[in-house]
Amino acid sequence: MSHIATSTFFRCVAIACLAITSTVNAAPAVPKWSLLPRPATASPAGSGAAEIADGAVVSVRGAERQQVQSMAERFVQRVADTNGLHLRVATTGASHSAITFDVNPSADIADEAGYRITVDNGGILVSARTPRGAFYGSVTLWQLLTPPGWTRGAPVEVADGVIDDRPRFAWRALLLDSGRHYQSVADIKKLIDWMSLHKLNVLLWHLTEDQGWRLEIPKYPDLTKIGACRKAMGLDSELTGSADLPYCGFYTEAEARDIVRYAAERYVDVVPEIDLPGHSQAAIAAYPWLGVTGKRPSVWTDWGVSPWLLKPDEKTLQFVDDVLDEVMRVFPSRYISIGGDEADKQQWNASPEVRAQMHKLGLANMDQLQGWFTNQVAAHLIKHARTPVGWDDELVAGATLPASEVVMSWHGNDNERVALAAIKQGHDVVMTPQESLYFDHYQSALPDEWPGPPPAATLRQAYDTVVIPNGASAIEAQRIIGVQGGLWTEQMPTFAHDQHAVFPRIAALSELGWSPSSAHDWNGFLQRMPAELARYRALGIDYADSAFAPTFHVTATANGAFQIELSNQLAFGTIRYTTDGSDPTKQSAPYAQPLTLPGSATLRAATFAPDGFELAASRTQVLNETTLxxxxxxxxxxxxxxxxxxxxxxxxxxxxxxxxxxxxxxxxxxxxxxxxxxxxxxxxxxxxxxxxxxxxxxxxxxxxxxxxxxxxxxxxxxxxxxxxxxxxxxxxxxxxxxxxxxxxxxxxxxxxxxxxxxxxxxxxxxxxxxxxxxxxxx
Missing domain, CATH: 2.60.120.260 (Galactose-binding domain-like)
Structure with missing residues (x-):
């Protein structure tokens, strides 16, 4: 999918500058809870705390011990890697464990993915009905052990109380486009790890594109022999080392199965996407008979929407069935995405053979022909007990989709008109509006903002995403099964860029998908972000600080001096500055009012949380005769x-x-x-x-x-x-x-x-x- 949008440019969000306070009232001496996504309910006690120090014992009891034991060991490793505390997992039932994971299928927990954390003088107990619930409890517990301002290796006091938690939506997803730019297996595993720590549970893996077919299909070897390579155009040559070396990459079946297994251990379902009938130029480059013209195109080197569609005939449908049969062998997911977006029908319209087929089927236009094609593909999946997933484009065009298809609604304009139409037609819907949840869009108007298409999708816009379309009844609202962020990679050639695009907007996505609507609170979310950013830093995530970064507004004054106003996108945190060229620290002067500086100076500014955590790295404004x-x-x-x-x-x-x-x-x-x-x-x-x-x-x-x-x-x-x-x-x-x-x-x-x-x-x-x-x- 190519989404270079031209809708409203990013709105600058201004809110009052807020002090960082806890969302939970605890005894003053105890570090405050700062949890993201916000739990369904959090009930702190009036006093008391459990101390977790180096060497504390973690034990496992109840059902499915082996699975929960493995999860507990990963939890202990995560705590060691980020917080520096070295906990110890007991190999047998320990009588004095500081932390206990207890899985009981009969437990009084609201959801199979839900959990309860109880902190009292007996230590910390994580209760769940399933290992999945225990895993999500371990994520929250890890956050309790990394409170605001934690010191690496120091004991952590966790306030007494009870957390009861469960997810709002069943589908909490991130789309990864590996078609435009290929990511290594190791990097995809990192992304899955980080998704799971946000309680996301679906990786929609976009594997086929005009610019590259990325999944091995043994019956059709040319899909990867030919379709996985394109001529290195533009900046591709920097990745290959030469314009004469093609840009290539695909995943073997063994690698795909390894990713599926790795994700399942972290309770992430990998949903593959084989995009049909558009975004198929690489497939037609491999097998020209799949196209309408009979000619062999190159694997596309452009971005945008290609006119090369699959030919809607029985031979192509047999190819699609063969591919999907192999996909179903590799991916056990109940869901399989078949795309359906951005099908430019100029070649279909120009083909007498396709027009004749359309008339033979009694169809009025090419959108209806695409609907017929999609129904054939969907029927094959349904016959194998799989659920088809696709984009909302045909609904935009006024056509219909298979009744069983889950619709991913990316056209968020006109008050979510398309999503509402899908609901009213009886489709389950995943909300993924490009206006706020397409993470390829840039995040600010800063001079050093990273590449991306317009308009900007800010952290605030992501958090304010409309999840239930206006006009949906209570019954219709139940058709919304989740939310999804989109990481389209036309302009993201490296994993460093992927990280910058996803984080911290994934935190907003996490709260949209997990937390109850009653917990939706922008100010509270902002107050919890410093601790979350500190966790990102401890995990080694190269996140974007765009929302918090200082900006400079410079005007001339009398006598050749300058007046400078400092601000940031969210009006959040304390901006501190220096004028001697050094980087600001938490001890530097705080910005309180416009500055007046001489005609030759170097102003540097950075943003800090009240506890001294640096929210945004320093930016520089040089002041001299050329500034204006x-x-x-x-x-x-x-x-x-x-x-x-x-x-x-x-x-x-x-x-x-x-x-x-x-x-x-x-x-x-x-x-x-x-x-x-x-x-x-x-x-x-x-x-x-x-x-x-x-x-x-x-x-x-x-x-x-x-x-x-x-x-x-x-x-x-x-x-x-x-x-x-x-x-x-x-x-x-x-x-x-x-x-x-x-x-x-x-x-x-x-x-x-x-x-x-x-x-x-x-x-x-x-x-x-x-x-x-x-x-x-x-």
Whole structure:
């Protein structure tokens, strides 16, 4: 699925700055409970605590001892790795255990995935009906042992009380796209570990794409021999080492089974997705008879929506049945996803054979033909006692889906209209709106924000996701079986980027899926985030701090000084700063009001929780004579008024990889109210990027070139206003990486402040120009 959306740009969320306090009242001397997701009920005692110190004994009793023993050993290892306490699992029943896991199928626990934690003078007891419930109890207990401000290796006091907990939804999922970019088995296992610690229980594994078929199917070896490799275009060549080496990767059946086994031990169900009939160009590249034209396409190197669909005939359906038979042998999940999204039907419409088949079946249009095809596939799964899962696109088009199909609703616009329609048609629905739960979307407007499509999906937006569509009755609401985050990887080539995209937004997803609606409380969630971020750090998760990171608003004052306002996206935490170039610490000066600094200074700011935990790493603002005369692309508007896409540039020999804000297909930027008095010169840093934006080509804007190679032009007032500067691109067209351009500026007399339009001439489909920075000088 390719989702470069153009809906409302991220809304800046402003709330009052909050002190971090516990959601649970405990004795003052006892560290407060800080649990995420929030339990169904948490009832602290008025006083008392259990101390857990190095060497404390953990015992297991009750049913399914071997399974629970293995879970307890993983719990002890997790505590050692993160907290530094070395607990000991008793091999036989211990009479004086500090922690006990007790599984009793007859226990008075509300759900088979539920648990109860009791803390009193007898220690800590985790009770559950099943090993699954005991596992979720162990996750909460681990959080109790990593309270706000814990010290590694030091004893932890856990306040007395009782926690009764169970999940709200049965489907609490993260989608992982391995089609666009391949992740190693080891990295997928890490992701599964971290999902389970958020009480997520479904990994929807997107295994087939236009850009790569990733699962071994022995009966059709060319699916991976041919379909798992694409030409290394653009930044793919950095991953392969050369543009001449293809980008390849697939999972053997043994590797897939290993991932399924590993996930099951952590109570995560791996649901495979074989996308049909669209997103199938790699399959058709392997076996051209699967397509409509009879021609063999290449495995796609673009992003977007490909027109290569599977041919809707009996031979293709036999292929699909064969593939699904193999998938069912590898994946024991009750659910199998068959996709159904973004099926561009231009090839079907152009095919006399497909049109004749549509009429023979008595169907009115190609959407109905896709519905027929999907029904054949779904029937095969149902015959084998599996439940089909698919996307909501056909409902958007007004067609129907198989009655038994679970619908993943990603069109969250119009007050969840599509999800509501699916419910009313009797489908079970998983809510996964792209507007808030697509984690490939970038998270802020910070200059150093990582790549991703627009609009921004902030932490607050993720937490505020509408889970029950407005207008659903109480009975209809029961059709919502869960929520799902989407990790689409067009612009995420590395696991480091995956981590940055998923965390901390997965914390919001976790609470949406697990906690009761009555516990939904943004302020309480924020108060629990510092402890959660500390756990991420202890786990080695490279999370995004975008929501907490300081931003700088700089204006000029008299006498050449600057006034600087500091803020962050959530108005949360204490921003501390330095002016001597050093990184701020928890002892640095707190920001309380706008700062006035001289014309030459280096301001650094970072955000801290009340206990001194660093919520966001320091950011830097250099103040000098060029500060107000320069802009990075992230600080410029697009000429279309749509939010830009953030794109990675080529990795330089030294320093961080650049990230650009680009309106794909329209290489045009606006600088509002630029100070132009006395300006005589301009410098620009630009990079030409490989065009691989698929269906975005239809909307490309071509600016007239004054020379064969083209140029960057700067115009005053509008894009057709007076030409202030032209920067030829002849020396830059064949270059790799960033290029520096400069030119004289023909500033009109009495310029003052002017609105500027900056664009690259030529056709962006021949190479998409990105602007890193432009700076004027006098």
């Amino acid at each position: 005369l320069s802009r990075e692309s992230s600080a410029l508007a697009t000429c279309s008024s749509q939010p830009g896409t953030r794109l990675d540039g080529s990795r330089p020999a030294q320093g961080p990889r650049p990230v650009y804000s680009v309106d794909i297909g329209n290489t045009c930027w606006l600088w509002s109210q630029a100070p132009m008095d006395g300006i005589t010169h301009v410098e620009m840093t630009v990079e030409r990027m490989t065009w691989r934006f698929g269906d975005e080509a239809a909307d490309a804007v071509v600016h007239h070139k004054a020379s064969a190679a083209g140029e960057f032009e700067i115009h005053a007032d509008s894009c057709t206003g007076p030409l202030l500067a032209s920067l030829p691109l002849e020396s830059a067209v064949q270059a790799n990486g960033q290029i520096h351009l400069d030119a004289k500026v023909a500033t009109p007399a009495g310029a003052g402040v002017r609105n500027l339009c900056v664009f690259a001439t030529g056709d962006p489909r021949d190479g998409q120009w990105a602007l890193a920075r432009m700076a004027f000088s006098k």
